[in-house]
Amino acid sequence: MPSVISFRHAQVSPAERQARFTAWVSPHLQQLHRIAWRFTGHSQDAEDLVQELLLRLYRKPGVWDKPEQPGIWLIRSLHNLYVDQWRRTRRQPLSNRHNLDWDELAGMADSGETDPERLAHSREIQRRLSAAMSTLSQEQRAILVLHDMEGHTAGELSLLLKLPLGTVKSRLFRARRQVREIFLKHGNPAAGFYVLSDELEAT
Amino acid sequence: MNCEISQSLLDVPAEEIPAAARAQIQVHLETCAACRTAWHAQRLLGAALAAVPAPDFSEVAGQRLLARVFAFDTRRQQHTMVAAAAAAVLVAGLVTALTLTRYTQTPEYVFHNGTLILQSEQPTTVGVRFDSGSALANVRFTIDLPQGMQLAGQPGLRHVSWVGELRKGQNLLKLPVVAHAGTHGVLTAELSQNGGSRRFSLAVLASQPNPLAVRLWHGLTHQFDTGT
Numbered sequence: 001m002p003s004v005i006s007f008r009h010a011q012v013s014p015a016e017r018q019a020r021f022t023a024w025v026s027p028h029l030q031q032l033h034r035i036a037w038r039f040t041g042h043s044q045d046a047e048d049l050v051q052e053l054l055l056r057l058y059r060k061p062g063v064w065d066k067p068e069q070p071g072i073w074l075i076r077s078l079h080n081l082y083v084d085q086w087r088r089t090r091r092q093p094l095s096n097r098h099n100l101d102w103d104e105l106a107g108m109a110d111s112g113e114t115d116p117e118r119l120a121h122s123r124e125i126q127r128r129l130s131a132a133m134s135t136l137s138q139e140q141r142a143i144l145v146l147h148d149m150e151g152h153t154a155g156e157l158s159l160l161l162k163l164p165l166g167t168v169k170s171r172l173f174r175a176r177r178q179v180r181e182i183f184l185k186h187g188n189p190a191a192g193f194y195v196l197s198d199e200l201e202a203t
Numbered sequence: 204m205n206c207e208i209s210q211s212l213l214d215v216p217a218e219e220i221p222a223a224a225r226a227q228i229q230v231h232l233e234t235c236a237a238c239r240t241a242w243h244a245q246r247l248l249g250a251a252l253a254a255v256p257a258p259d260f261s262e263v264a265g266q267r268l269l270a271r272v273f274a275f276d277t278r279r280q281q282h283t284m285v286a287a288a289a290a291a292v293l294v295a296g297l298v299t300a301l302t303l304t305r306y307t308q309t310p311e312y313v314f315h316n317g318t319l320i321l322q323s324e325q326p327t328t329v330g331v332r333f334d335s336g337s338a339l340a341n342v343r344f345t346i347d348l349p350q351g352m353q354l355a356g357q358p359g360l361r362h363v364s365w366v367g368e369l370r371k372g373q374n375l376l377k378l379p380v381v382a383h384a385g386t387h388g389v390l391t392a393e394l395s396q397n398g399g400s401r402r403f404s405l406a407v408l409a410s411q412p413n414p415l416a417v418r419l420w421h422g423l424t425h426q427f428d429t430g431t
């Protein structure tokens with residue numbers, strides 16, 4: 001098998017190529033960064049992950065100059081990079097580093113709040129959630145992020161990520177169970193309130 | 204509904220739980236404190252997941268990130284060029300042959316008596332093979348097409364030039380072209396590196412799109428795999 005010589009983009013100058021790439025990816029950067037941040041739980045890791053993704057894409061011009069649905073395609077690529085390639089080694093072990101970042105952003109302070117929608121923002125709840133999520137595998141975490149934070153259904157994720165529906169569902173079930181168990185480990189944070197009926201109705 | 208079923212459904216995303224099951228859970232919860240607590244917790248967890256804030260990522264931050272990507276890419280290319288300069292080999296002595304080659308099962312063109320014969324107006328990808336005695340980086344490839352022929356999908360484009368690399372051994376260039384009826388001329392491929400260069404020429408002919416020519420064209424395909 002001979003090596004294949006590529007001459008695509010032969011007549012495009014580096015500046016032009018950068019401009020094209022910028023135009024192609026810019027509308028999706030914020031979303032990519034947000035998802036990467038939720039995958040990794042840390043700003044610097046999120047930037048590293050997105051940067052790694054873009055660098056790989058940029059070096060493969062044939063891939064990004066035919067954007068069918070670039071948004072979907074980019075999310076899938078980000079997911080695959082995170083799940084398959086991203087090494088946790090660069091991150092410190094489950095230390096406070098992971099939680100600090102969430103802490104900074106967690107909105108409300110604890111104040112005896114019982115409404116779950118408001119309680120959910122509290123520092124304590126967000127810290128617990130962060131700790132629980134950091135025990136997940138990358139596969140499980142990614143699915144949970146895309147489902148429960150980004151709002152995709154299991155069916156949508158199956159199409160988006162080109163994964164069998166059964167795979168999406170089993171990752172999601174396991175992720176939800178594990179997060180809930182750890183979330184509840186130190187006492188039930190929901191014990192202080194009871195508003196239920198509208199929840200099941202609303203969903 | 205019993206506790207086991209009720210609590211097993213905690214792992215199921217809400218949108219996946221059938222309406223009938225939801226109603227049954229509802230009934231069960233009215234009498235079961237343990238499940239009520241579990242479902243409270245699940246609701247809080249769902250709300251907490253939805254409440255994880257989105258970090259700020261400004262347009263400026265995006266531009267900075269892209270600038271880093273481009274800088275990384277450039278740095279890597281420079282490494283390649285340094286390596287090429289150190290090797291200081293001339294492509295002229297090393298690229299020994301240009302061969303037309305077939306790389307698909309269905310040949311779209313023929314090579315006959317030293318001439319590349321194409322069906323006119325048919326976008327065709329011609330396989331051009333360069334054999335190189337060693338790996339060469341930073342090689343400038345220049346392709347010039349004869350009058351009447353152009354790169355497929357690029358009206359009027361007959362000249363293309365870029366810098367790339369050659370691996371040791373066979374290197375395949377897939378060249379998508381289209382030729383108008385009556386085209387006859389010479390395709391040239393020039394490879395240059397560090398001041399040395401090697402130039403290859405190839406006669407090109409576009410056949411008329413008529414049944415006889417097509418039959419002739421098919422008849423010729425068996426003679427295909429030759430040439431220098």
Ligand SMILES: [Zn+2]
Pocket residue numbers: 205206207209231235236237238239
């Ligand atoms: Zn029960």
